[in-house]
Amino acid sequence: MARTASLSGFPEWLPEERLVELHVLDTLRRIFELHGFSSIETRAVETVGQLLRKGEIDKEVYGLSRLQDDEGEAGNAGTAKGDPHALALHFDLTVPFARYVVENAGYLAFPFRRYQIQKVWRGERPQEGRAREFTQADIDVVGDGELPFRYDVEIALVIAEALNALPIPDFLLRINNRKLAEGFYNGIGLTDTAGVLRSIDKLEKIGAVKVAELLKSELGATEEQAQAALKLASIRTEDTSFVEQVRALGVSNELLEEGLNELEQVIAAAVQRAPGKVVADLSIARGLDYYTGTVVETVLVGHEQLGSICSGGRYDALASKGSRKFPGVGLSIGVTRLVSRILSQELAKATRSVPTAVLVALTNDDSWGAAQDVAAQLRSRGIATEVAAKAEKFGKQIKFADRRGIPFVWFTDEEGKHQVKDIRSGEQVDADPAGWAPSAEDLRVRVLKA
């Protein structure tokens, strides 16, 4: 487990580690589908033009070029930077999803609920929790023209339920609202609200004193304005009492009121349906520009330095087709970040290293066919089974099972009498291939929290 990836930033798991990742992916899928989200996948590549549609990207993007192609056809990275038709690997699943919605609007039923679990690529300097290739699991709801605010509440609850089902430590969704923040800044006379948000976003990194300096030097804020913005950002409540605390700051603004009301709805529902999992945290800004309301970041309690394991929010203008707008709200779970942490700190483990429950041993070299018959009977009842390839001594075949992590070995003697041995306990009992089954605990690999 102390292996390092042969290419920095491109983690690969051993089979028993992959079982943990599969468990995470299966769990997310199960919860998402239970809530009526449809699976989609988008292609791994977008045109550079599409990726740049919302302005300069702050992500390191991988461009593509055909190795055998010297002639600068579309897709040649030599000209990628300047060529909007050049291809590049997607760096998140939101931008591709927005394109997908616009392209397929005529075939989708809105509000369209989708989940999307795929790899994304960013050429950033790798470090713990930040890989160059990693898996994200996104859910979004997108409306045609309008999207009721209730979906913001719902999305937060679905994600809390999904994270709660994973073998991870306690987590906390920190939720804010852009309208609230922007309305407040406007209300105190700071009009470059995007600039203020960018500075506030640095709070955890550089601290309040330096953020105040930034607000004054870069945005021309007065000391009073800077302190008011910082006061807002310091508000964090587990219930809806943030509303009073904001009101106590004495700022009046219509957008602020709208934001307060929205965030209150989210927190009120969360207090009831996901108690202890959600806080109103008015320091949350989110760097990216396209959010227009709810914004979310999520920390793993005790692993705060890992960064957010689930982020997102409401975007009212990411996707549009002429005058037709597709507002959406969504959250994205950093699966690889979570799985890396689970594995490196052994927070959870698979009960065995292979799917196989039973190895059918060979009595002699001619018994392979009969062994396959036994295996087929077991498999028909959902019991993962493999057949030994060589009629070695039984001791050797048992060792083989042990080395592979297979809990049961099946023996059939020359008279056709069947026995099965639990090689962990050594217990060996008569068994009928048409009826025997391992305990529910041994039937399938399970992943258990440490």
Add this chain to the structure above:
Amino acid sequence: MARTASLSGFPEWLPEERLVELHVLDTLRRIFELHGFSSIETRAVETVGQLLRKGEIDKEVYGLSRLQDDEGEAGNAGTAKGDPHALALHFDLTVPFARYVVENAGYLAFPFRRYQIQKVWRGERPQEGRAREFTQADIDVVGDGELPFRYDVEIALVIAEALNALPIPDFLLRINNRKLAEGFYNGIGLTDTAGVLRSIDKLEKIGAVKVAELLKSELGATEEQAQAALKLASIRTEDTSFVEQVRALGVSNELLEEGLNELEQVIAAAVQRAPGKVVADLSIARGLDYYTGTVVETVLVGHEQLGSICSGGRYDALASKGSRKFPGVGLSIGVTRLVSRILSQELAKATRSVPTAVLVALTNDDSWGAAQDVAAQLRSRGIATEVAAKAEKFGKQIKFADRRGIPFVWFTDEEGKHQVKDIRSGEQVDADPAGWAPSAEDLRVRVLKA
């Protein structure tokens, strides 16, 4: 369904089409795991040096470069062709798997059985059945030093079982053996066996007359030698009678005998365990160089022009670490090729377009919380449920469910009395959220053969 991809060669599915693909992927995974294959994934990128390790690639490879990087760091495609450290997208899953085995040999239990279901990329000209981005599902067994031949037999049987479980037309595994072919060519005095194989590989495309010409003009074969090679390639039997037919050609060679014996084992087992699904077809050559024994191609009956939907074979020397060799045998299913065909010819369909079984309607705007409680109860019993976002007239909410393809709508009146309506039949009955369930047929989306 008559949509075309917005980027040629990069297909994307609608949600109801994706359900078909998911069904195919889930089915393959289930069968592979029942046979004790472990899941792994490898990174999407390899170094160009790794991809070129076995000589010039006949695939069109996509190189990677960081868009923000002008300085020709490793990964810049501008220099990719010449730079073995440059990164490129993998074009199959066999080469990355071989690297993975070598890198992780100390952590794996051999013979190592793995399945791997991932996207691969080839910059070839797109056409029906050939995309630039597509999903492959591979199974391989790899040994440390040696690998009993029995795994060749097993792999063919597992794949036949997996394909048989898919919603596709009848299929036929066409199996040959390189030892048989090479031994035969040596036996008749043709020593450039790779060259002969390359010519024979063109049989279906250009016909016997032209292949004979090639053999004579390019490989210096006599008319007699050419005819003998063609005679061998014309042998195709559903049972082991090919052995006699080859022997009747009167060529004697040790390698030929070995190949005959191996292929006989595969076909004998298949006749018994996968009747009608496998033939010995001595025209099968496989273009790639690394096969050393069993070779397999698979046709969909009635869709032969689609090309092989599952190919592979035995490779004794693909992976090695110093003097340590890792022989393997594996097969690769072209998932995207299959799914494209299923969708374009409507060979199978999902029973509904969303995972959701029940929409909980809102009686009034305040009933959202109570509706969420009902939904949570249904979900706790595995019933996929969503809640309406707006308390519109019931007729509108039913229409919404209908438009999304949701079969049941749940109503709770102001006295708390629950009813559920099957909107297909119109039948509406009293229901208890703690006990009601749809029929097994409606519980989950199923994918049915047309």
